[in-house]
Amino acid sequence: EIVLTQSPATLSLSPGERATLSCRASQSVGRYLGWYQQKPGQSPRLLICDVSNRAPGIPARFSGSGSGTDFTLTISSLEPEDFAVYYCQHRSNWPPYTFGQGTKLEIK
């Protein structure tokens, strides 16, 4: 089973700032890495598929990069609605398609 490790656990920033979230895989997942956002009391929402492909309706301020074992989700300029928990997930090879433990993005 592939283990995904996200860092930092918590990120404190202000609206308008740039956010950089990291996800590291225990072995290569190629480019098969996605990102989700979850707000309190809500189901997760898919943001990005396969490193850099934004899901329909996702604003352009969300972007992803990386390959192999190291990946980054960048939010270029934080809006108030972006403060949430973010999860990475892989879909490499066979299931289980595990998740990272999450990064909480909080308002500073």
Place this chain on the structure above:
Amino acid sequence: QVQLVESGGGLVKPGESLRLSCAASGFAFGDYYMTWIRQAPGRGLEWVAHISKTSAAIYYGDSVKGRFSISRDNAKNSLYLQMNSLRVDDTAVYYCVRDTHGYSGYGDFWGQGTLVTVSS
């Protein structure tokens, strides 16, 4: 619009069984892979089980393998999760999730979840 509505959650004792259902609407259910994902209270997401369009391919997470069984009925637009030998650490909200077309493995639509509590 796409809707996924889970049901069947509740309070059970360790060792007991429970069957979750997910009613799908607003899309061609039989054209999509489906997944169950769970989230323990205050914790992260855990991938549970995955089923192909025709049920030919089924996969489970290591923590539920041998105890849980995923199935689907395309004629009824429904997904199921049979959970046996439940343990306290199975306590979680269980989400029914539609796989993204073209990016199988990611979930593009999620239900609101159903809470399963395992406690003596």
